[in-house]
Every structure is written in C-alpha cells, then in structure tokens.
Amino acid sequence: MTMALHPSVEEVWHWLSEVPDPEIPVISLTELGIIRDVEWRDDVMVVTVTPTYSGCPATTVINLDIERALAEKGLANVRLQRQLSPAWTTDWISAEGRDKLRAYGIAPPIDGTAADGVLMKRIDRLSGRSNFMIACPRCQSTNTEKISQFGSTPCKASYRCTDCLEPFDYFKCI
C-alpha cells in the first residue's frame, strides 16, 4: 500500500550513479560495476554490493558513502548486502567509466588479460613485451613497460611510458 511513496528503483540507481569511488573519485560506484542489485523489500531498500578485492580498505568507506548518499535523499531504511558470487570482474567497468579513467591518467583494464597464476611470464616472453599493448594515458604510445604488478591501490599496477617517460597506473584486469 505504501509502495507508491517509495522512490523508484530507477531513481535509486540514479542516485547511486552520483556516488564517487573513494579511491578513484572520477568514476562512480555504478560505473565501477560493484552495485549488483537495488530492490525494495517491503519498506527496506536493499542494495547489493560486491567487493573489488577481498582486502580492499575502501570497502567500508564505500558502504558508508552509500548509506550517507541515500540518507541525504531521505532513505533511512537501507540495508547493504554483500555478494561474493559472481566475483567482481573489471569487465563490469562501464565504457563511460573506462573513458573517465583514461582521462584521469589511469589506463583502463584490457579484458581477458587477468592473471592465470602460471602462464603470464611465458606469454610475456613469447610476445616479447610485458604489457599487452597498454597505451600510455598521456601520449597514447604503446611503448610502455610494467614496473610492478602491484600499484598504489589493490586494483592497480604500475607502468611507465618509454616515449614520454611518464609513469602511470594501469587498472589491472581481474
């Protein structure tokens, strides 16, 4: 009966699309692909969120940001639900999200290049380079090299452009 008083699910999605990722504020939580579902269960707004990395310290902040953003829109009865499966993948980062990452100086993930545990080194050697043609977000050159598979946050790797010499982050595929 009270359903009509609820903002629509579409509206809630829209509000969430305005919540920035705390570590990479140029993209939103929806562009990052970590909001998996938004639904009303009676009077409770249930938002299903999937973590990027198990140990990502931003997870707690993200939950607080969601609650705060919805509270500002007048939604007090919000429940956050963690969903592990299907596990988050960088494939879920939207096209707009990728463009924003690039503009911000972070090379977006190249789908299909996630670590396989053992073969990467061999593939690197066979292909004669270690970067799957990751383009420098500054000058677009693909003459880039990996400095480290781990970067400033769990989701990034460190790269360097050998043309413009700029070091940059690569949002690694997972």
Added chain:
Amino acid sequence: MATATLEPDVDQSALFEFLLRIGDNALILGHRVSEWCGHAPALEEDIALANTALDLIGQTQLWLGLAGEVEGEGRSADNLAYLRDGFEFRNILLVERPNGDYGKTLMRQFLFDAWHYLLLKALKGSAEKRIADIAEKTFKEVSYHLNRSRDLVIRLGDGSAESHRRMQEALDDLWPYTGEMFVGDTIDAALAGAGIIPAPQSLKIGWDEIVADALSESTLVKPADGYMHKGGRRGVHTEHLGYILSELQFLQRAYPGAVW
C-alpha cells in the same frame, strides 16, 4: 524426514575445523608478509608485499567470518583472530617460518602460492556454496600472487651467483615444511567425501608440476623429499607462532574489546 536438502550432510565441526585451517594460513602468512612493510629492498616491492598481505588479511576475514557463522556461537572473524591461543591455531608450519632475507620470503610465498592456487581452484567447485563463493573471489587474487612469486623466484634463481645461492638455500631450508600441505586426516576425508574440499593428496601432482617447472627455469635444484615437519593443522606449532601472536594480538589482549 524424506525432504531433500541442498546442504551437504556433513559434520559442522569438521567444516569449522577446515575453515580455521584455511583462514589461519591466510592470517599468519598475511601477518608475516606485512612485517616487510617499510623494509622491502625497493619501493615497488614494498608496495607489492603490502598488497599481498592486504589480500591475505581480507581473505582471512571471509574465511574466519564463515568459520564463526558455521560454529554458531557468536564468534566473529576478529574474535577468532585475536582471542585464540596458539594451540587453537590451525595454520601449516610453512607460513609461520620467519621471513629471513628477501629471497626466503619470496620462496616461501611461491611454495605456498602454488598450493593455495590449486586449492582455491578446486574449492570453486565445492558442494558447500559459501565456500565456493569465497574461493571464486580469492582465486583471482591468488592468481596474481602466484604470477608474481613465480616470476621472482625464476629471476633471482637464474640471476647473479649471490641471488642464486640465496634462493637455493631458501628452497633447501623451506622444503621440509611443504609436506604438510598434502597430508590428510579424518577431517579432510569426511569433507572430501562430501565433495566440499579436495583431498589434500590430490593437489600434489599439480603442485609438483608448477614447482618443477619454475625450478627448472630458475636453475635451482629441487631438494630430495626427506623428513617433513608437520603439526600445525592440529595445533602443534613451532615457537615462532607465539611471537607472531604476541604482536598480532597485543592490542586486544592488553585492551580487551578496544575499538576505534
């Protein structure tokens, strides 16, 4: 009586025990690796180790969180990590080995990662959905860990005379702690029989292959299988665990229930 259930019919205490084993491995190794923070030989390595430790501690929260849920006595992942004594820990002895030099830390990581990778890969197909879900998530992270530790073992093994010597010493020193990964007991048998976990012995072939492959590329010599230390999985630890816990649990022991 005759209603079908989706939950595998298995002893919950065996399940709890398994979750402590896998959770404690992640916790103790995560703590060990975090000891490098600010001390690694290069900034990139420092960051890589901190990220690895962070992944492992995040994984600990998932495994020990589920352990507390299965136990059903209201213990959280934090309770289990901070308020158990040494004999209640179920990690294998390999992960409590001291860090040693950088080569030894990497060798320990590689020997563990190769096994962890295969274990999680198998657990993705677990009959217990909550375990399969965590495995699906953590397997992706551990694939990166293995890529990296394998790569560095090869680079340092096949590096300078000094790096080669250190890596061979690390391998010889750690090898007697690898056998414990593949020895099963009645708990493993019950869970493997129910399709919840792989039998520990079944991971040996794959592990041997990953290790042999990397060692041959690294020009390191695989030690002979001699005496293997074990006991961690049933709570019998080396003296090193006590030192780890005195640091890891200090705050909750000194100021019980402290939050911030």
